[in-house]
Amino acid sequence: MSPRERTAPERSGQRGATARGKRRPPSQADVAALAGVSSQTVSRVANGSSNVEAETRERVLSAMRILGYQRNSAARALTLGRFHALGVVTFDLSAHGNARTLAAVSRAAQLAGYSVNVVCAEEPTGNAVQQAVRQLTDQAVDGLIVIEAQVLERPGLDVSSGVPIVVADGDPERRYPAVDTDQAAGATAATQYLLGLGHRTVWHVGGPQDSYAARRRAAAWHVALKDAGAPVPPLRSGDWTAESGYRVGRELATREDVTAVFAANDHMALGVMLALREAGRAVPEDVSVVGFDDVPESAYYAPPLSTVRQDFEEVGRQCVALLLDQIDKAGSDARAAGLITVSPQLVTRASSAPPGPAR
Amino acid sequence: MSPRERTAPERSGQRGATARGKRRPPSQADVAALAGVSSQTVSRVANGSSNVEAETRERVLSAMRILGYQRNSAARALTLGRFHALGVVTFDLSAHGNARTLAAVSRAAQLAGYSVNVVCAEEPTGNAVQQAVRQLTDQAVDGLIVIEAQVLERPGLDVSSGVPIVVADGDPERRYPAVDTDQAAGATAATQYLLGLGHRTVWHVGGPQDSYAARRRAAAWHVALKDAGAPVPPLRSGDWTAESGYRVGRELATREDVTAVFAANDHMALGVMLALREAGRAVPEDVSVVGFDDVPESAYYAPPLSTVRQDFEEVGRQCVALLLDQIDKAGSDARAAGLITVSPQLVTRASSAPPGPAR
DNA sequence: GTCCAGCATGTTCGCGTAAACATGGCTCGC
DNA sequence: GCGAGCCATGTTTACGCGAACATGCTGGAC
Numbered sequence: 001m002s003p004r005e006r007t008a009p010e011r012s013g014q015r016g017a018t019a020r021g022k023r024r025p026p027s028q029a030d031v032a033a034l035a036g037v038s039s040q041t042v043s044r045v046a047n048g049s050s051n052v053e054a055e056t057r058e059r060v061l062s063a064m065r066i067l068g069y070q071r072n073s074a075a076r077a078l079t080l081g082r083f084h085a086l087g088v089v090t091f092d093l094s095a096h097g098n099a100r101t102l103a104a105v106s107r108a109a110q111l112a113g114y115s116v117n118v119v120c121a122e123e124p125t126g127n128a129v130q131q132a133v134r135q136l137t138d139q140a141v142d143g144l145i146v147i148e149a150q151v152l153e154r155p156g157l158d159v160s161s162g163v164p165i166v167v168a169d170g171d172p173e174r175r176y177p178a179v180d181t182d183q184a185a186g187a188t189a190a191t192q193y194l195l196g197l198g199h200r201t202v203w204h205v206g207g208p209q210d211s212y213a214a215r216r217r218a219a220a221w222h223v224a225l226k227d228a229g230a231p232v233p234p235l236r237s238g239d240w241t242a243e244s245g246y247r248v249g250r251e252l253a254t255r256e257d258v259t260a261v262f263a264a265n266d267h268m269a270l271g272v273m274l275a276l277r278e279a280g281r282a283v284p285e286d287v288s289v290v291g292f293d294d295v296p297e298s299a300y301y302a303p304p305l306s307t308v309r310q311d312f313e314e315v316g317r318q319c320v321a322l323l324l325d326q327i328d329k330a331g332s333d334a335r336a337a338g339l340i341t342v343s344p345q346l347v348t349r350a351s352s353a354p355p356g357p358a359r
Numbered sequence: 360m361s362p363r364e365r366t367a368p369e370r371s372g373q374r375g376a377t378a379r380g381k382r383r384p385p386s387q388a389d390v391a392a393l394a395g396v397s398s399q400t401v402s403r404v405a406n407g408s409s410n411v412e413a414e415t416r417e418r419v420l421s422a423m424r425i426l427g428y429q430r431n432s433a434a435r436a437l438t439l440g441r442f443h444a445l446g447v448v449t450f451d452l453s454a455h456g457n458a459r460t461l462a463a464v465s466r467a468a469q470l471a472g473y474s475v476n477v478v479c480a481e482e483p484t485g486n487a488v489q490q491a492v493r494q495l496t497d498q499a500v501d502g503l504i505v506i507e508a509q510v511l512e513r514p515g516l517d518v519s520s521g522v523p524i525v526v527a528d529g530d531p532e533r534r535y536p537a538v539d540t541d542q543a544a545g546a547t548a549a550t551q552y553l554l555g556l557g558h559r560t561v562w563h564v565g566g567p568q569d570s571y572a573a574r575r576r577a578a579a580w581h582v583a584l585k586d587a588g589a590p591v592p593p594l595r596s597g598d599w600t601a602e603s604g605y606r607v608g609r610e611l612a613t614r615e616d617v618t619a620v621f622a623a624n625d626h627m628a629l630g631v632m633l634a635l636r637e638a639g640r641a642v643p644e645d646v647s648v649v650g651f652d653d654v655p656e657s658a659y660y661a662p663p664l665s666t667v668r669q670d671f672e673e674v675g676r677q678c679v680a681l682l683l684d685q686i687d688k689a690g691s692d693a694r695a696a697g698l699i700t701v702s703p704q705l706v707t708r709a710s711s712a713p714p715g716p717a718r
Numbered sequence: 719g720t721c722c723a724g725c726a727t728g729t730t731c732g733c734g735t736a737a738a739c740a741t742g743g744c745t746c747g748c
Numbered sequence: 749g750c751g752a753g754c755c756a757t758g759t760t761t762a763c764g765c766g767a768a769c770a771t772g773c774t775g776g777a778c
Contacts, residue, residue: 024440025521027764038728043766051726068521073499074436075764078733081383083433085476093462094455094655103452106479115494117444118477120465135474140432162384162427242659267656274659296453297626300601300633302661386734397758402736412756434734437763720778729770740759746752 026067035063046071077140086323087117087136087163090147095240096267096295097312098147101168104316105145112324117141143323146176148211164326168319170212177326179318179340183213186308186344187220190262190290192228193306193346197288198354199260201230205248205272206237207264217264217292233258238268245271252287253279259287259355266291266298266307273301273351284353294347303350314342385426394422405430436499445682446476446495446522449506454599455626455654456671457506460527463675464504471683476500496522502682505535507570523685527678529571536685538677538699542572545667545703546579549621549649551587552665552705556647557713558619560589564607564631565596566623576623576651592617597627604630611646612638618646618714625650625657625666632660632710643712653706663708673701 028046032039037060044052045060052060063069077083086109090098106116119132136144144165167178194202204221207214218235225232236251238244245268252258253276263269269291273283281287283303291298294309318340387405391398396419403411404419411419422428436442445468452458461477468475478491495503503524526537553561563580566573577594584591595610597603604627611617612635622628628650632642640646642662650657653668677699 028766029764039764040729040766041727043764044727047766053726056726070497070521072437072764073497074433074442075733076766077433077499078431078437078735078763079765079767081733093452093458093465096453096455099452099458099461102477103479106452106477110478110491110494116477118461118465118475119469120462132469134429135469140436162429242656246659267659270656271659274661274663277661297601297629297656300605300626300630302633302636304633383733387736388734398734399736399759400757402734403757406736410756415756431734434763435736437733437765438735438737440763721776723774723776725772725774727771727773729768731766731768733765735763736761737763738759738761741757743755743757745754748750 025072026069027072028069030067031060031063031069034067035059083140083142084113085115085117085141086320087119087133087141087144088147089119089121089132089136089144091121092148093120095148097169097293097310100312101147101316101319104313105147105320106316108317108320112320114142114320114324143327145319145323148213164323166319166323166326168315170216174339177322177338177340179315179322179342181213181310181315182341182343183216184220184223186292186310186346187217187262187264188224189344189346190292190306190308191221191224193348194260194262194288194290194352195224195228195230197260197352199288200257200355201225201233202260202262203233203252203258204235205245205252205261205263205268206235207268208239209237211240214264221262238264238271240265240267242267242271242274244268246275248272249275250279252276253281260290260352261287262290262292264292266293266295266301266305269298269305269307269351270301273303273305284351285356288352288355290352292344299349301351306346306348306350306352309345309347311342311344318342384431385428386431387428389426390419390422390428393426394418442499442501443472444474444476444500445679446478446492446500446503447506448478448480448491448495448503450480451507452479454507456528456652456669459671460506460675460678463672464506464679465675467676467679471679473501473679473683502686504678504682507572523682525678525682525685527674529575533698536681536697536699538674538681538701540572540669540674541700541702542575543579543582545651545669545705546576546621547583548703548705549651549665549667550580550583552707553619553621553647553649553711554583554587554589556619556711558647559616559714560584560592561619561621562592562611562617563594564604564611564620564622564627565594566627567598568596570599573623580621597623597630599624599626601626601630601633603627605634607631608634609638611635612640619649619711620646621649621651623651625652625654625660625664628657628664628666628710629660632662632664643710644715647711647714649711651703658708660710662710665705665707665709665711668704668706670701670703677701 028039028042031042037056042060045057088102088105090102093099109116117136119136121132141163143163145168147168165176167176169180191202204218206218209215222232236248238248245263249272252261261272263272269289273289276283276287283289291305291307294307298305298307322340387398387401390401396415401419404416447461447464449457449461465475476495478495480491500522502522504527506527524535526535528539550561563577565577568574581591595607597607604622608631611620620631622631628648632648635642635646642648650664650666653666657664657666681699
């Protein structure tokens with residue numbers, strides 16, 4: 001009559017060790033039967049609820065161990081309406097910053113008892129993202145983190161899927177709560193630093209123009225030059241790769257009046273330096289170079305690269321904090337859309353110096 | 360009498376747009392009610408089943424659109440007993456290779472209709488991994504991929520959690536099916552290449568000794584030297600970072616007899632090159648350097664680095680293929696534990712050359 | 719002594735889905 | 749012309765869990 005009648009005869013001895021038959025993992029009911037209690041009591045023990053006598057608890061725990069019980073998270077999610085999972089959408093994990101941010105998100109989420117579901121969209125086209133988001137929400141997440149969100153700006157893209165969203169690094173329209181490195185501060189610091197060394201002006205190798213972070217770095221560079229009354233050279237853009245930096249660098253190397261270059265990331269700076277050296281322009285004697293990111297290797301470039309250090313750990317942590325916040329207060333009208341800013345820090349190394357006396 | 364009685368009166372007009380009340384996402388039953396069919400028919404349409412009249416299907420699809428229906432994956436997983444999710448355990452996403460592999464896994468999984476659950480274990484201690492695996496299986500995955508699995512060798516570590524496991528890059532004991540770059544072939548190629556250039560012997564800067572990949576590269580280097588009748592210099596080890604490469608490089612730079620160095624990854628090679636240059640030893644004129652990985656930037660190092668290119672994409676793809684294979688044939692005794700090997704490729708650039716005539 | 723509070727535990731039910739089974743109409747073959 | 753079989757669709761049920769409610773027992777206040 002009780003549900004035990006169904007399950008009890010079917011098993012004899014413990015399973016789990018043997019690979020026989022169409023094994024079904026043990027359920028609460030199985031544990032309950034073995035411990036001689038109701039499945040509800042098992043549930044209480046599993047959730048660390050109070051109100052279970054010590055002796056009963058022990059019996060249940062022991063039964064769990066014997067059967068190798070693990071609660072079924074699907075069933076759990078179904079009844080609770082919560083998945084305890086976060087989704088992360090990103091575009092290019094080979095980009096150092098994205099990978100680092102993801103790692104930090106993963107750690108923070110784990111600490112909070114959430115798992116992390118990653119989707120790596122092929123391309124930052126609206127469609128790919130749409131699909132990625134669809135897959136994630138379909139796949140059961142309580143919230144979404146979008147890393148490197150340039151794509152969100154595409155008009156008509158609707159990622160409102162019912163779950164809260166937090167954007168890391170770039171939501172130009174402020175449609176979602178966001179966590180971001182203070183790109184402007186970093187770019188300004190780099191530019192002012194180079195000007196302060198005595199350079200007449202600073203050239204900028206920007207990132208791809210569909211990247212919001214890249215645009216903000218470029219804008220801050222522009223403003224910093226204007227504020228200082230320095231001439232504003234034309235903006236050259238790459239695509240974050242060292243190769244693109246090299247390409248732009250070759251062009252810059254031909255111009256005698258280039259004495260300081262601020263690249264929007266370290267990898268492009270690396271390419272720029274190689275191009276300069278190949279053209280016979282010494283770094284930093286003839287041209288100073290500053291990057292952005294502070295990838296761990298940049299201290300060992302030739303020469304070691306001055307750069308702007310981003311705190312990816314902090315960005316990841318804050319993303320998770322902000323998202324969990326939104327998830328928890330789901331009832332109250334969340335959309336308060338905060339913006340958390342993480343400060344970067346200028347790191348000076350051997351790739352920058354005052355302009356040479358000659359010239 | 361029908362379930363519709365419960366749901367119908369509760370809602371008026373469509374929800375989803377308004378933020379009123381304790382919204383519950385629309386369910387099959389809601390769609391069914393709106394379309395005037397049974398929920399089973401909705402299920403059939405949702406799963407693309409045959410046997411639904413075109414006109415009915417249209418009605419259901421339209422109802423889905425109106426309500427913004429998304430199937431509840433928890434309920435789905437509960438009935439199907441499958442989550443359509445893979446778990447990935449890794450240790451350090453800032454390591455280029457791991458991040459790339461993860462990205463490839465993510466893409467391959469997505470293509471197969473699986474989502475990817477990532478856990479980034481703090482440290483490669485048995486405990487951390489144990490916990491990570493626990494969290495993942497608890498969190499509902501159909502299979503597990505362990506990237507950079509040196510940790511699996513710890514005795515007593517039991518990750519047998521009922522789900523199939525595939526190991527990327529290193530399961531020394533072959534306890535699990537694995538996909539791996541052919542480390543030996545890569546290291547051998549690099550060593551033989553340097554010997555072939557005329558160097559009397561080749562020094563090796565190995566990775567951390569608890570990394571299986573590092574140990575295999577070192578072993579192959581050792582064998583290649585012996586096979587060639589070259590003297591075998593003592594092994595120096597770093598920890599994959601450029602900083603450690605620099606440290607070892609400073610030491611090597613003091614030895615006049617060092618003319619060729621094979622580093623176990625590109626970042627350490629970078630550090631080595633900086634140390635050599637600082638000590639007045641030119642690369643490649645005085646010392647040739649070869650790395651491993653072919654990170655995208657290595658072509659722009661100073662000088663551009665000869666290295667062994669790993670095909671992370673392929674490793675990721677194969678991992679997923681192997682894992683899905685195991686998942687599907689769960690019944691048959693899977694543990695056939697295949698090993699899939701992915702070939703790396705030597706890429707020669709400016710950092711290597713025949714030894715200088717002098718000396 | 720009575721009654722109620724509090725506690726350990728059991729019972730019922732619903733979550734959303736898909737499999738299994740049921741139904742009723744229609745076609746086709748002989 | 750009548751049953752076999754197929755098709756579109758409906759109905760029932762199980763999946764595993766935990767919230768809500770139910771039960772029965774102990775002890776203390778009055």
